[in-house]
Amino acid sequence: MRKFFEKIVNNPKKILISFLMLALIGAGLQSMVKVNYDLTDYLPAQTASTVSLKTMEDEFDGGIPNARVMVQNVTIPEALEYKKKIADCPGVSDVMWLDDVNDILQPIETMDADTVDTYYKDKAALFTVTIEDGKQVEAVDAIRAVIGDKNSLTGDAVSTAVATVGTVNEVTKIAIFAVLFVFLMLILTTTSWVEPVLVMLGLGVAVMINSGSNLIFKEISFVTNAAGSILQIAVSLDYSVFLIHRFEECLTENPNPKEAMVDALCKSESSILSSGLTTVIGFFALIFMQFEIGPDLGRVLAKGVAISLIVVFVFMPVLILATQKWLQKSKHRSFLPSFKGFGRFVYRLMIPMVCVFIVMIAPSYLASNANDYYYGASQIYGPQTQLGQDTAAIEDLYGKSDTYVAMVPRGDFATEQKLSHALHDIPQVKSILSYVDTVGAEIPMEYLDQKTVSKLISDHYSRFVITVDADYEGKETFDLVEKIRNTLNTYYPDSYYLAGSGVSTYDLMDTITADTVKVNMIAIGAVFLVLLLTMKSISLPVILVLAIETAVWINVAIPYFQGNTVFYISYLIISSIQLGATVDYAILFTERYTEYREKMAKKEAIIDTIATVTPSIMTSGTVLAVVGFLLGNLSTHGVLAQLGMFLGIGSLLSLFIVLFVLPGFMYLLDGFIQRTTLHLQFYKQNHEEIAK
Structure with a gap:
């Protein structure tokens, strides 16, 4: 890889121009990517209801009724007028009412009472409306203009229309807040005024290339559109920061900037790649879901992190070299305190924390699988919304x-x-x-x-x-x-x-519940395999996956103990995302610990590791948490809001377990880790040191 990295640093202009052009093209193509807001469109093609819909579309002009419209305080003649006006709305293919099942000319008292009450009750007329697919927004707007704000409309088509209009505005607001917070965190956790700008520029290039390249999928789901870019920023934030810090370390050893950058790339390649690959694989596991929102989100996120890795290894080195003088001139003191005292604090608590953690594994796993679920779109918008x-x-x-x-x-x-x-x-x-x-x-x-x-x-x-x-x-x-x-x-x-x-x-319930075990096992197995190959250890992958997977179980068990109902899509997606996005913290901690452990006793190695990695882990974990909480609190869409809360709480849980529980496992299993890891030789204390 050294020769490859040497070619990169020796061709700065070509690389800078190429990536900036790709980013501009991506930004232009982004608006052309179609977004789908209908959950049922993502059912597998062979599902019975999907086959039925396709056959009905071929046989009949009218589709399946997908909206209910209620107009109050109307007589039967007035209701018939409303029916005609609704039927004339653009996108409306059919309207059913009482006159379709009974002779409306006969007295209403002579009709079947149950049938009448289905369509006309207390001077309120209820129309069953069929809205064409793809025309939900214009149809709902037109119907609302006909019936006014005091009357009511609901149904899947209305939910899709509201999601289409509302999510776009919410995503923009969430993205702005997220970017501002990321920038603030970078200012607090870096030691140069220019470094946050470089990191954000690299992230922006990666996000724009990824967003534009989504055009190859023809359309993406609203979940992917809402969460894709901000998740890409949150999970790939560390890569550029880590490279810059490695470069500054190497520059003190080798004053030649290009050679120092090549050294930094070679030294950081393994850790960045292993972190990136586990994240990519965690997202990639979603591709194996039958419910096609999983593959949709998985493809975009996996591609996004892969693009972020390419940007870090190709674009960022030449950008850092081009701005190296500004980086050095804009140096400032660290705004963060030393975490040595925090390391000693954790050292005193870590063994009790391990005991609590072990006790929680079984209950959290059982509770995480005992939730009540919503499978469809009926409960997406709560009582505080117009819908x-x-x-x-x-x-x-x-x-x-x-x-x-x-x-x-x-x-x-x-x-x-x-x-x-x-x-x-x-x-x-x-x-x-x-x-x-x-x-x-x-x-x-x-x-x-x-x-x-x-x-x-x-x-x-x-x-x-x-x-x-x-x-x-x-x-x-x-x-x-x-x-x-x-x-x-x-x-x-x-x-x-x-x-x-x-x-x-x-059918949605039947499909996605069958996906659960498969997707989780693929995600866990793939992450385990990557860790096994990169760490060359049997024990470390088990410890790391168990730590993060338990954080996932605790996260999705919380609604069970609160008595809340979970959107199954959120539950299924977060299981892979939290594992893929936060296992990086455990990898960073483990690599630093084994590095220090080769030079010092395990107590000092634990304390120094915590002091060293806490700023990086806290930065990444806090950003991911804030992105999640922004999505959770600003989105009115139930699935997105719950996914955001899961992401926020889950990242904090992973952060806590890595900082307070993983050190205890490393300490207790120190000898076992050494024996089950290739080419790992821990430092041995002599009697004088032990006595001290």
């Missing part, structure tokens, strides 16, 4: 409701009639819109309005629009989905299709 308040207003009057659409082979009206009766016998089914329910099997199709028929019968299938009294997710909803699927399968074995919000959420 949350609208949802509550509709549910207070009409109860929880969802619409499923079933499709069965056409032609056998007698079987369709039996199926309709069987579905009506399910208590949660409130109403059914189908050919046999609305028209009747005895009336020939040629006598009917073809526009009406086309909504219910295609060339190959008959369609049943089923309104159910159920939430979008939860145990009762999942039991209902199974019951309806079993009923459909009884009359049309393996030849039916069923779709809807609750159905997609059921």
Whole structure:
């Protein structure tokens, strides 16, 4: 690698111009990357509900109802006017109301009371609306303009529209705060006024190249868009700082700047690469999720850290050399105190901390797997938001409701009639819109309005629009989905299709719970393997992975003890991110300890290691925590907010365990570590030193 590094330092202009050009191109391409805000779009293509949706789109013009609109204080004629206005809104493909299931000309008192109460109650009309995919924002804005702020709308399409508009503004605000905090932390933890500027410039180049290169994926998820760049900054912050400090150390030994930089690159290569690779692999494990938000986030983050590593090893050396004089002239005293006293404090506490840690392993693991979960988008926006308040207003009057659409082979009206009766016998089914329910099997199709028929019968299938009294997710909803699927399968074995919000959420639950063990084991196994190869030790990878993985378990166990419900996507993603992003702290601590341990007794090695690594670990850990807490407190999107809180708390837990628990393990297992690590020879105390 020395020859490669020599080529880098001898071609500064080409490298500087090339990377700055790539960054500018990346910044330009970033606005062209499409962002997807719909969770159900990330279900695997072979999932039953995904296949059903695709088949329905091929057979029928109207999609699955995905919004509920309630207009209060209206008469039936006024409700019909509102229906027409909503139907005329851009992006709205269909609107269903009472007139679609009953003859609206007959007196309302003569209609079935349950059916009427599904659509019209206490002078409030409830419309079931279908909004086209990709047109949620314009449709929701248009509907809101029609009904006004005092009326309500909710549903998956509305949630997607709110996320599309709101997340963009929130991400910008979070990114600004995060960058300012990172800059402040760098000023506090470095000893040059120029160094923070160089580090931020390197990070900015890496982030812009990564953001622009996301165009190769055609689109990215809202999770990736919101968290990708700030996570890239937080986890790769240390690499440039470490290189600058190594360069300054080497410059004192070799006054030739280029030679000193090559020495610094050679000396820091192993530690930066091992830290970077474990982070990349932790993110890369997400690619093995079936639920495709995982691969989406994993690809972007793994690529981002890889690009950050390239920037550190290629761009940063020539940038540092180009600004070396400014670095030296802008030197100032350290704003941080010596951490020698902190090292002695930890030394006194570390053995009790190890005991507490060991006691906590089993309970935290069990509790982390015992949480209650939200799998879909129904609970993303809380009661403090406009969407949350609208949802509550509709549910207070009409109860929880969802619409499923079933499709069965056409032609056998007698079987369709039996199926309709069987579905009506399910208590949660409130109403059914189908050919046999609305028209009747005895009336020939040629006598009917073809526009009406086309909504219910295609060339190959008959369609049943089923309104159910159920939430979008939860145990009762999942039991209902199974019951309806079993009923459909009884009359049309393996030849039916069923779709809807609750159905997609059921499949989402089924898919992502199957991902949990696989993704975690891949992440743990891959990180373990990298540590095994880089550290050439059997014991150290076990200690490090156990330390950080326990921090993960404690982190995701906290909601269980608080009685809170967890968004499963946040839970699944944080398991890999926290391991990949914070195992660096443990690696840095371990490498310093083994280095010092070769020169001094284990007590002094522990104290000096803590004194040396605490500034670096605290900088990185605090930045990651603040980025997480910013995301957690500024985002109104439930998944992003919870992911942010997990990230903030998790990074602090990892930081605490590395500084207070890992030293105790190193001390207690000192001899075992030496025996199980290649080419490691610890310093041996003589009797006089022990006596002192």
